[in-house]
Amino acid sequence: MDASHVADTGAGGADGFGAAGSGPVRGSARGIAAWGGLLPCAAVAQSATALQAALDKVNTLEGLLPVCMGCKRVRDDTGYWSQIDTYLNEHTNASISHGYCPECAAKAFQEYGYDVPSEVEEALAAGRFE
Numbered sequence: 001m002d003a004s005h006v007a008d009t010g011a012g013g014a015d016g017f018g019a020a021g022s023g024p025v026r027g028s029a030r031g032i033a034a035w036g037g038l039l040p041c042a043a044v045a046q047s048a049t050a051l052q053a054a055l056d057k058v059n060t061l062e063g064l065l066p067v068c069m070g071c072k073r074v075r076d077d078t079g080y081w082s083q084i085d086t087y088l089n090e091h092t093n094a095s096i097s098h099g100y101c102p103e104c105a106a107k108a109f110q111e112y113g114y115d116v117p118s119e120v121e122e123a124l125a126a127g128r129f130e
Contacts, residue, residue: 101129 066075067084074087085096100108102123106116 103129 073081109116
């Protein structure tokens with residue numbers, strides 16, 4: 001579509017864009033000329049869907065993640081071994097928090113000479129871990 005075939009309705013700002021800068025105003029020769037024409041709605045929707053899928057994939061881990069059986073460090077693509085929380089922080093949008101699983105909590109209490117709290121014993125009995 002050529003801008004000379006569209007009448008300027010005077011809508012939008014002086015540059016042919018809406019007041020909030022939301023894009024060319026329909027019927028504005030300046031807006032169409034600025035963007036080189038408008039895309040059909042289906043093309044815009046398809047582009048938006050493809051862009052969102054690409055953004056979603058950027059921060060998703062896929063494939064095999066090499067983890068050391070002893071120290072639980074993760075090997076990256078360059079061969080460097082990182083703590084798992086550091087690796088996840090650098091490669092995902094996940095936030096990491098630290099705590100004890102029931103088994104390690106019981107060991108820590110016993111190691112420091114404390115009685116294991118009943119909540120920890122109940123969690124151990126429930127067996128909700130490997």
